[in-house]
Amino acid sequence: MSNEAVLHGHPEVVTTHEVHHDEHHVHHHKETFITKYVFSQDHKMIAKQFLITGMTWAIIGGLMSVLFRLQLGYPDQTFPWLEDILGRWAKGGKITAENYYALVTMHGTVLVFFVLTGGLSGTFANFLIPLQCGARDMASPFMNMLSYWFFFGGSVVMLSSLFIQTGPFSGGWTAYPPLSALGDASPGSKTGMDLWITAMAMFVISSLLGGLNYISTVLNLRTKGMSMTRLPLTIWALFFTAVLGVLSFPVLLSGFILLLFDRHAGTSFYLSDIYINGVGALPNEGGSAILFQHLFWFLGHPEVYIILLPAMGMASEILSVNARKPIFGYMAMVGSLFAITILAFLVWAHHMFVTGLNPFLGSVFVLLTLLIAVPSAIKVFNWLTTIWKANIRFTPGMLFALGFVSLFISGGLTGIFLGNSTLDIHLHDTYFVIAHFHIVMGVSAFFGMFAGIYHWFPKMYGRYLNSTMAYVHFWVTLIGAYLIFWPMHYEGLAGMPRRYLDYSIWESFKQFSDLNKFISTVAMIVFAVQLMFVFNFFYSIFKGRKVTTQNPWGSTTLEWTAPIRPGHGNWPGEIPEVHRWAYDYSKDGRDFIPQTEPINPNESKH
Amino acid sequence: MTTTGIFLLAILALGFLITFQIAKASEYVSVLKGEKKAFEQSNKINGALMVVFLVLGLIGVFWCNKLLYGKTLLAHPSASDHGKNIDTMLYITIAITGIVFFVTQILLFWFAYKYQHSEKRKAFYFPHNNKLEILWTTVPAITLCILVGFGLMYWFRITGDAPANAMQVEITGKQFGWIYRYPGKDNTFGKKYYRMIDEGKNNQLGLTWIDSTITKRDNHNNPSGTVDIKADPASFDDIVTNEAMYLVKGEPVKLIINSRDVIHDVGLSHFRLKMDAVPGTPTTMWFTPLYTTAEMKEITKNPKFEYEISCDQMCGNGHYSMKGLIKVVTKEEFILWRAKQKPAYVTAFPDKDPANKLPAPAAADSTKATAGNAAKQPIAAAKP
Numbered sequence: 006m007s008n009e010a011v012l013h014g015h016p017e018v019v020t021t022h023e024v025h026h027d028e029h030h031v032h033h034h035k036e037t038f039i040t041k042y043v044f045s046q047d048h049k050m051i052a053k054q055f056l057i058t059g060m061t062w063a064i065i066g067g068l069m070s071v072l073f074r075l076q077l078g079y080p081d082q083t084f085p086w087l088e089d090i091l092g093r094w095a096k097g098g099k100i101t102a103e104n105y106y107a108l109v110t111m112h113g114t115v116l117v118f119f120v121l122t123g124g125l126s127g128t129f130a131n132f133l134i135p136l137q138c139g140a141r142d143m144a145s146p147f148m149n150m151l152s153y154w155f156f157f158g159g160s161v162v163m164l165s166s167l168f169i170q171t172g173p174f175s176g177g178w179t180a181y182p183p184l185s186a187l188g189d190a191s192p193g194s195k196t197g198m199d200l201w202i203t204a205m206a207m208f209v210i211s212s213l214l215g216g217l218n219y220i221s222t223v224l225n226l227r228t229k230g231m232s233m234t235r236l237p238l239t240i241w242a243l244f245f246t247a248v249l250g251v252l253s254f255p256v257l258l259s260g261f262i263l264l265l266f267d268r269h270a271g272t273s274f275y276l277s278d279i280y281i282n283g284v285g286a287l288p289n290e291g292g293s294a295i296l297f298q299h300l301f302w303f304l305g306h307p308e309v310y311i312i313l314l315p316a317m318g319m320a321s322e323i324l325s326v327n328a329r330k331p332i333f334g335y336m337a338m339v340g341s342l343f344a345i346t347i348l349a350f351l352v353w354a355h356h357m358f359v360t361g362l363n364p365f366l367g368s369v370f371v372l373l374t375l376l377i378a379v380p381s382a383i384k385v386f387n388w389l390t391t392i393w394k395a396n397i398r399f400t401p402g403m404l405f406a407l408g409f410v411s412l413f414i415s416g417g418l419t420g421i422f423l424g425n426s427t428l429d430i431h432l433h434d435t436y437f438v439i440a441h442f443h444i445v446m447g448v449s450a451f452f453g454m455f456a457g458i459y460h461w462f463p464k465m466y467g468r469y470l471n472s473t474m475a476y477v478h479f480w481v482t483l484i485g486a487y488l489i490f491w492p493m494h495y496e497g498l499a500g501m502p503r504r505y506l507d508y509s510i511w512e513s514f515k516q517f518s519d520l521n522k523f524i525s526t527v528a529m530i531v532f533a534v535q536l537m538f539v540f541n542f543f544y545s546i547f548k549g550r551k552v553t554t555q556n557p558w559g560s561t562t563l564e565w566t567a568p569i570r571p572g573h574g575n576w577p578g579e580i581p582e583v584h585r586w587a588y589d590y591s592k593d594g595r596d597f598i599p600q601t602e603p604i605n606p607n608e609s610k611h
Numbered sequence: 612m613t614t615t616g617i618f619l620l621a622i623l624a625l626g627f628l629i630t631f632q633i634a635k636a637s638e639y640v641s642v643l644k645g646e647k648k649a650f651e652q653s654n655k656i657n658g659a660l661m662v663v664f665l666v667l668g669l670i671g672v673f674w675c676n677k678l679l680y681g682k683t684l685l686a687h688p689s690a691s692d693h694g695k696n697i698d699t700m701l702y703i704t705i706a707i708t709g710i711v712f713f714v715t716q717i718l719l720f721w722f723a724y725k726y727q728h729s730e731k732r733k734a735f736y737f738p739h740n741n742k743l744e745i746l747w748t749t750v751p752a753i754t755l756c757i758l759v760g761f762g763l764m765y766w767f768r769i770t771g772d773a774p775a776n777a778m779q780v781e782i783t784g785k786q787f788g789w790i791y792r793y794p795g796k797d798n799t800f801g802k803k804y805y806r807m808i809d810e811g812k813n814n815q816l817g818l819t820w821i822d823s824t825i826t827k828r829d830n831h832n833n834p835s836g837t838v839d840i841k842a843d844p845a846s847f848d849d850i851v852t853n854e855a856m857y858l859v860k861g862e863p864v865k866l867i868i869n870s871r872d873v874i875h876d877v878g879l880s881h882f883r884l885k886m887d888a889v890p891g892t893p894t895t896m897w898f899t900p901l902y903t904t905a906e907m908k909e910i911t912k913n914p915k916f917e918y919e920i921s922c923d924q925m926c927g928n929g930h931y932s933m934k935g936l937i938k939v940v941t942k943e944e945f946i947l948w949r950a951k952q953k954p955a956y957v958t959a960f961p962d963k964d965p966a967n968k969l970p971a972p973a974a975a976d977s978t979k980a981t982a983g984n985a986a987k988q989p990i991a992a993a994k995p
Contacts, residue, residue, distance in 0.1 A: 047941050070751060086616060099728035102928040177925040184873040184927060190786065191927045271830040278805040280817070280871050282786055286806040294874055294889050318871025328726075337744050359876065360887045361868075362895030364770035368763050375755045375762075382751035383744070389718050390743070395726045396737035398650070399657035401705040407661075407723055414715050418708040421755075425762040427700045430769065431883040434876065434923040472653065480660060487668065495679035500880025502923045506933035511878055513919045516682045533623050537630065550638060591734035 036573075039381065043342035046146035046152075048571040051153050052132035053465060056458070058153075058160060059124020062246075065164075066115035069444050070510070071532050073108045076100040076527025080507045080518075094172075099459020105506045106175035107193055111167070113178030114201070117164070118208055121312040121450050123156050124548055126212075126250070129315055129457050130219045130243040130349045131605050132465065135565035137237050139228025139581060144221040145326060152214035160206030166200035174201040179305065182275040182297050186267045189284045196267070202261050209258045219247035228563070230583035235600065237562050237587040238332060241339050242318020245346040246311050253307040253350070260300030267292070294490035295360050302353035306566045311347045312446050314342065317384060317413075320406040322587075325458050328395035329596065334387045341380035348377045358426040359433050367426050374424035381417050385410065400558070401475035402460030408483045409452040415487075416445025419494065434504075437497020440490045448486040455479075458542070463557050467570040468549030474541045478534055485531035489524050496520070560598050649727070659725035665720035669713075670892035686882060687910050689920065690939070691898040694883035696765040703761055707754060726967040769884075772896035780856055781867040782874030782920075783816060784888040787929035788918060790815055793850040795954055800867075801846020806838065808871070813959040815853075816871075818846040820956055851955035856920070858900050859945045865897040875933065878923035881907070885923050900939040907939075 045051060072091075075084065076099070083098035094104035131149065135142055143149045166173040175193030176184040180201070188195035223244045227236070247546065253402075266272040267289075275297045276289035325332040332338060354362060354370040388410050397403065419441040422428045453476075462470050499515040508514045508521075556565040563583070567575050581601045589598040593609055641649030680686060689695050695771045699717070781792040781800060793802045807817035814820070822842050829835040856866050868877055870888035877896070878885040886896040908916045920935030940948065957963060 023818070061988075067775040084616075102931070106925070106928055106930070125889060140778045167702075175928070181874055185926065188871070190873050279873075279890050280805050280808045282810075282872070286808060290891075293892060295892065331736065331738040333737060333746050334739045336739070337748075359885050361889060361892060362764065366767060367770070369761055371766065372759055375759050378755055379748060379752050383748055385715060387744075387748040388736070389715065389722065392719075392722045392726060393739065395722075396729065396732050396734040397654075397658075397723060399654050399723075399727065399729050404657060407719065411716060411719055414712065414719070416710055419709055421758065422701075422704055425700065425704065425758060427697055427762045427769065428704060430766075430885060431694075431697050431701070431880075433885055434878070462890060471638065473637045476653070476657065477630055479632075480664075483664070485670070491672070492675055492679060494682050495675070498685060500681040500684055500878070500921070501884075502878060502921050504925050507931055510918050510932065511921065511934065512913070512915050513921070520679070533627075537627055540627075540631075542636075550882070565796060587945070588738065592736045594733070 010496055021525040040047045044150060046142070046150045048131045048135050048143050048146065048149060049465070049571070049573075049575075051149055052128050053093075053426070054153050055124060055127030055131060055156065058157060059128060060542070062119040062124065064536070064539065065484060066120060067532050067535060069112040069115070070107045071325055072100065073105055073112070074525040074528045076506065080509055080523045100175050100506075103172060103192060104177060104508050106177075106191075106504070107167075107173045107197075108259070109504055110175050110177055110193070111173055113164075114174075114205075115177060116447065117157075117308065117312070118205070119160060121266050121446070121454075122250075122308065123208065123210065125157065125312065125315050125450065126219075126243065126246055127153070128454075129239070129319065129461075130215065130247065132461060133239050133564065134222050134243060134566065136224070136464070136571075136575060137240050137562050137587075138223060138226060139231055139563045139583065140226035141576075141580070142383045143218045144226055145218055149218050152211045153216065155207050155211035159211060162200055162207065163204035166197050166204070169196050169200070170364050171195040171197055173197040180264070180300075181300060181301075182264055182267065182294055183279055186264060186275060187279070187281065187287075189281045194297065199265075203259060203267055206258060209254045212254055216247040216251040217252075219243060220251065228580045228583055231287065231563075231600075234336070235583055235586045237318075238321040238335070238338055239315075239318040241342055242314045242321070244313045246340050249307045249311050249314070249346055249349060253304040253311075256300055257304035258306075260297055264297065264301075293482055295362075298357050298360060299353070299596045302356045303350075305356065306353040307349040309442075309446050311344055312450045313413075313453075313568055314345070316409060316450045317342070318458075319453050319457040320409045321374055321384075321388070321391075321461070322562070323402045323406040323588065324391050324410075325454050325588055326460075326558050327398045327406070328392050329398070329559075329590045330391055330395045330604075331531055331590055331592075332387070333390035334383070335586065335588060337383055338387055341383045341449070344380040345377060348373060348380070352377060352424075353428070357422050358429045362515075364426075371424065371426050375421065377424075378417070378421055381413075385417070400459065400481060401470065401472055402456045403471045404476070404479045405452045405456035405459060408479065409449050409456060410447035411483075412444050412452060412486065415491075416441055416443075416449055416547050420445060431500070432497055434502055435497040435499075436493045436501050436503055439503050440493035440497060443493075444486070444490050448482075448490070452482075455482075455538070460558070461563065461564075462542075462545070462549075463569075464564055464567075466546050466549070467552050468545055469557075470545045470549060471541050478541070481534045482531055483534065485527050485534070492520055492524065539558060557598075559597050561589055561597050563600060566599065566601055614929045630761070639658075639802035643868070644707075655985045658724050661727075662724040665717065665724075668716070668720075684883070687907075688901075689883050690907060691879075691882035691884065691900055693765075694768045694881075696768060697883040700761055700765050704758060707758065712748045718875050752768075769898075773895070774863045776896055777863040777865040779857065779865050779867060780858070781869065782856065782877055782935070783869040783871055784877070784922065784926070784933070785815075785871040786927050786931040787875065787922070788853060789856075789877075789935035790871075790935070791852050791854075791856045791935075792816060792955075793852075793949070793952070795848030795850055797845055797848055799845045800850050802843040803846070804840055805871070808838065813955065816851060816955075818849060818851075818955065820846055820959065847956045848954045849956070850949070850952045852952065855938045857902050857945055857948050858937060858939045859902055859942050860903045860906075860939050862942070863897055863899045865895060868894045868896065873926050874924050875922050875926050877935075878921040879918070879937070880921065881918050887924055900937075903939045903941060904937075 028565040085098040087098050089093035094101060131611055171192045172185045174197040176191055184190050185194050185198055223240060267274050267276055273289035273292035275294050276292045279287045321332050352370060355374045359368050422433060458471055459475055496517050552569050555569055566581050583600045584603045585600055587600055592598060613836040659786040689698050691950055739819050780792060783790040802819045803817045804819055805817050807819060819840050819842055823840050825838045826834045827836045867887055868888045876885055877888060884896060884898055906912055918937035922930055922933035
């Protein structure tokens with residue numbers, strides 16, 4: 006199906022427009038407020054919907070972390086105002102254990118799925134794929150709209166679980182049964198867990214609808230001349246992300262459905278030989294609690310790359326544009342993305358080294374896990390070479406892309422510790438793990454996302470974000486992120502377990518109370534600065550400096566050939582044709598050569 | 612809200628307001644100065660900050676290490692033989708990743724500073740170079756092979772079979788505490804069945820002490836078949852305690868790990884080990900303690916030192932308080948301690964004198980065989 010057909014549903018328009026494209030207007034249909042801003046089928050509007058919903062979730066999820074950091078940093082103090090906000094969840098101004106675990110669980114779920122998957126992929130896959138591939142819209146705009154509304158529905162259900170009597174789910178974002186299956190084992194596993202599963206099921210549907218769309222758009226709707234090897238790396242990364250999601254999310258859903266059966270239909274997929282205090286022996290026999298972990302991590306590990314790949318893609322693109330240099334080793338970059346995608350499916354059991362997994366099986370997963378470090382190392386060295394002998398402009402997007410590389414190195418290297426079963430048996434479920442994954446997939450993915458937002462905001466809203474606030478945002482966040490998570494490695498090396506409400510009763514772990522206070526304080530400052538970013542975002546939508554040139558960053562890619570504020574359909578008239586790859590910067594004495602410019606016979610080859 | 616709270620919020624609000632005003636002003640200034648000049652200025656500042664960040668960051672890394680190293684486990688020797696291997700592995704990994712960390716971070720921020728925008732410079736068109744790319748594919752691959760090699764060598768040592776003479780101790784997790792069981796004189800753990808668990812009758816593990824017929828119940832509490840349990844004499848001398856796990860210095864011990872309800876994890880940070888406790892699927896882990904608790908008190912210079920067992924797998928609202936204890940003692944102390952322990956059977960049935968018991972033959976497992984048949988039997992029971 007051609008782009009025109011997708012947009013307008015009448016393919017006869019396509020054949021003739023070459024002759025009289027001046028008369029061809031993009032907007033034929035009248036748009037109401039509802040079709041333009043609410044049930045929009047324009048990929049750009051859907052991207053903004055994902056972004057703003059994701060930002061709302063990020064604020065909620067971040068606020069949760071501030072609340073539980075308050076408990077961790079100041080376990081012996083009371084905060085009466087907490088009771089005003091949280092009611093019985095903070096009796097006497099202290100966060101209860103029940104509330105603490107609910108906060109930790111929701112923080113994880115919200116940030117991993119609703120912010121860094123939905124918010125990140127949803128925003129940039131939607132926004133960039135049609136614009137950078139040269140398509141009028143997604144392959145199926147209607148499915149795309151459904152994808153957002155399933156995401157929104159899932160969000161509403163997840164949010165509503167915070168307000169029920171027995172509280173939201175509180176068994177950790179990984180939701181291991183039997184804890185997540187038995188309401189008698191934990192109050193959060195009652196109605197809260199049903200809502201959690203419902204919300205997650207809707208989320209999975211949303212991400213499948215979105216993912217199928219992204220894949221088919223990238224494969225089928227590239228403009229003339231845009232071969233796969235001419236695609237910008239953002240598109241490659243978003244494409245592999247979608248492939249990962251489509252292949253692994255169904256497995257997660259199947260795991261959840263079995264869990265639902267165990268909860269309500271009396272089956273024993275995950276349950277066996279259980280005696281609950283105050284309830285007695287349960288009838289379930291013959292299930293395996295570990296089965297769920299296999300199903301969960303079969304998504305759970307690719308999920309890490311679902312979060313990380315878009316950030317890698319955007320960082321690659323933004324580094325190249327602002328270094329005014331081609332990305333170094335384009336094919337190696339694509340190849341390493343591909344290798345990561347394949348390996349992502351083969352390493353899930355490294356989360357399960359200490360579950361009693363067969364040691365031989367464990368050793369296979371050690372090998373495969375450490376293999377992933379090879380493509381990751383290639384990417385890091387290629388990024389470094391990209392900025393070597395460059396001419397760097399520190400735009401806010403560039404700063405965040407550089408920060409992304411720094412954090413990816415720091416967090417990636419600690420993965421080599423944890424992927425090695427010998428060390429994992431010591432460090433598993435300690436603060437070392439917290440430090441590792443917050444740096445490598447939490448903060449660094451956020452940096453990728455911020456880089457993307459700062460870089461493409463002019464395309465989204467036709468205005469710039471305020472740079473001064475952006476610089477403050479960048480430096481405080483970078484320094485803060487290291488101050489928060491770097492010392493946590495040491496807590497991990499002391500064996501300090503994660504997910505503890507209070508360490509004061511432990512002779513082995515109580516020596517870090519000053520450090521915890523410090524970390525909590527920094528976390529609050531960093532959170533406040535994120536609020537400043539949110540303010541900058543909404544302020545600049547309306548009051549930001551206006552974009553006056555079509556291509557403000559001097560970029561080669563197609564989205565900058567569209568009008569400053571493109572309508573539905575992206576290009577008035579014809580879709581531009583592509584003649585070259587996306588990275589001709591500083592070639593033959595020219596600052597940049599857009600993808601749309603035909604190859605000059607005298608041009609040097611790369 | 613307290614006054615300090617209000618004060619802090621006020622400071623934050625003020626800081627934000629100032630930043631916002633400066634931010635707005637700088638936009639006007641850039642219009643006045645010309646965008647190019649404003650860009651060059653901010654580019655210089657950010658470039659300089661790159662190097663400042665690098666230098667302060669490196670100092671911070673050393674300072675943080677100096678401050679916190681002593682609080683980690685690395686400041687003292689590992690309390691188990693496996694732990695010594697794990698520490699070696701840790702140092703090898705720290706050395707290799709440390710080099711990579713410093714080299715790449717320094718290059719990253721140094722390049723960012725050095726190649727910041729300048730009118731005079733033209734960026735170097737350098738799209739690819741096969742030699743370089745092959746170099747940094749193979750070098751990491753070889754390095755990682757070294758790490759995998761060492762890792763797996765230690766991993767198989769740690770997860771290999773326990774020595775035949777290893778003492779066996781069973782540890783069972785429950786919400787929120789630990790139950791330890793020793794096999795008693797016969798050196799054989801008696802059979803247990805989770806439906807026999809009865810805290811009121813001092814049978815927290817469900818040991819099969821008496822012949823009994825148990826009615827199974829389905830989810831709606833309707834009876835669904837019965838199970839015949841035969842008493843297992845091997846369970847009569849089993850010692851069950853919640854106090855602490857006593858281990859002997861220098862003697863290998865094999866833990867048999869169980870859970871009664873949800874997944875727990877036996878976290879032995881001083882021994883550098885951990886293993887999940889999974890309901891329905893026993894797991895094992897073995898090691899040799901190297902220092903007694905008393906010796907460790909001296910090594911760590913902490914008179915309150917204890918080998919604590921921390922639950923390392925989220926198990927409910929009391930997770931953070933699920934503490935167990937290991938007391939590593941000398942052989943003599945251990946024999947003394949064990950002599951003082953009464954088998955759980957005797958505690959539950961004080962009238963039975965253990966001295967009159969016959970030596971226990973290993974009973975065949977009757978539980979599983981009958982359970983299967985029982986489920987198929989027609990049930991004539993009425994609803995309760």
